[in-house]
Amino acid sequence: MERIPNAILISIDQENQQCKVTGIGHEAQNMHSSMKKDHAKNFIYFERIKNLLKRDKSLGRTTEVSSFTGGSYYLIEVIAFILTHLKKKLLTDHLKGNYKSSDFDWVITVPAIWKARARRMMREAAYMAGLTSDAPGITRFTPVGSPLPRPEEVNPQKLSLALEPEVAAIAAHKYSEVSGSPPQRYMVVDIGGGTVDITVHDKSNGRISAVLPPMGNNWGGTTVNEAFSELLQEIVKDRGFTSFLKSNPINAKATLNNFFFEEFEKHKKIFGDANEGIREIVPTLPTSFVKHYGDKKLRQANKKNIHYDPGDASLSIAYHLLEEKVFQLTMDKITECMRAAFDALTGHINTVYLVGGFGGCRFVRQKIEEAIRQHRGILYDNIVCPIQPDLAVVSGAVMWRKDPNIIQSRVADATYGTGVNVEFDPSIHDEHYKYVNEDGILRCANVFEIFVLKGEEIKDEVYKATYIPGRQRYTQMHIPIYCTGDDGVQYIVDKEGKLTVRKIGELVLDIPNPDNVPKKEREFDVFMDFSGTEIQARAQYRITGEEVKTVCDFLSKQH
DSSP: OOOOOSEEEEEEOTTTOOEEEEEEHHHHHHHHHTOOGGGGGGEEEEEOGGGGGGOGGGOOTTOEEEOTTSOEEEHHHHHHHHHHHHHHIIIIIITTTOSOGGGSOEEEEEOTTOOHHHHHHHHHHHHHTTSSSSOOOOOSOOOBTBOOOOOOOOSGGGEEEEEHHHHHHHHHHHHOOOSSSOOSEEEEEEEOSSOEEEEEEEOTTSSEEESSOOEEESOSHHHHHHHHHHHHHHHHTOGGGHHHHHHOTTTHHHHHHHIIIIIHHHHHHHTTOGGGTOOEEOOBOOHHHHHHHHHHHHGGGGGGTEEEETTTTEEEEEHHHIIIIIIHHHHHHHHHHHHHHHHHOOSOOSEEEEESTTTTOHHHHHHHHHHHHHHHSSOOSOEEOOSSGGGHHHHHHHHHHHOGGGEEEEEOSSEEEEEEEEEOOTTTSOGGGEEEOTTSOEEEEEEEEEEEOTTOEESSOOEEEEEOOSSTTOSEEEEEEEEESSSOOOBSBOTTSOBSSEEEEEEEEEOOOTTOOOGGGOOEEEEEEOSSSSOEEEEEETTTOOEEOEEEEOSSOOO
């Protein structure tokens, strides 16, 4: 088993617009890089789309992504094509058609620092791919600009989203060798391509309790690659490699991505490996890149203490230059995040586990050891990297799905609640928010009703709130869900009408009223569960106990 690049090549039938995945990962990259220009119109190629999921505030069901071959598409559908392809590979190639998709429980891993919208996008993409049903999966793209309806939820219990540092911790704790007895309190630092995810666990009672909310940032192996790209741009004096990209719009971008995220990646992982005596890296430049810029311009690298060898088109880059120009900023951001995690801790931890593709780099380990020693004034001899750090997430996800109760509790990363109108109480409510409703009763508008507080330990509690429709005629209700990192927020808007919290989504409740029951008698209870990896909700009529169809919608456009 190995991790593959985030690349996908999709073929399109020009007559009926039916699409299918031709290849993913290295296969997709190789097919695209060798593609002739006149064939490009029959294919759609994407790379590194996962990075778009970091943009939580702007992420929605109609978020667009541009393909390398031209044109924009809905990001959620591109993800659905990838999942459809993986599902078919499993069912057809490996299982020879002896099983159906609905025979399985599916697990998708996501960074813990991803918020509700990104997590919801993965779930809805899985529904589009037919992971939890026996539907064939997505076969064509919706034209950008056309409405994109919310997919039907089929067998939602068959799909779980696992938090990557959390499940990596399960695997690392089980399979890593540490000095002394197995640690009861430990930190896991999951450094992948685009993120660093940090979690701290306590396992003193045999089950795992999170000690801190998920912490992290968007710095990882990818930002090192980008720093190397900027260094090479300086050498050829072509910001963004603009002239190279113009020379061959179809293949040039893929050529650069292959160089920075494949060729350089191999050298980056072994950089700093003192056991092998590696004090420099020697990547080979792409032939088309050398041909475009020429040996004369590339020899300018010598002025930056980088040796260019025209014989094999290689660059020799010394250790000190790599550290200063390429690795330093990313390592500063990673260790800054680790220091924040240590500062938030009360008490001691026994072990630090390093996992993820970039977390397995020896240079990264060395710098983290130095940072901990400087910040804590002690030397941690239990900084452990599993044998296959980049696969810790995968193996841990399987272990977690078999026993999800191994995670006993988590810590809320923000304060979550909703906006409600309640009976006005002059002892606690501001006159500014007072109004008289249609029944002549004094009410207080825009009260922030809190479900869970930031930093609160969440086990298996379910939070209940009671509502009635705002109007007699309403047969559907939209209840907004808000979050904030601030303390003491009482109202969802200030006196100027600006939001004091951030809307992350809404609950959509179907509340038909065929018998025309009076509004006051149509009370229903909403039960919110924040203990899992996704926010869950259900609702029921208070009088009858009848379930109300409830959807957590985090992807529709939020106002």
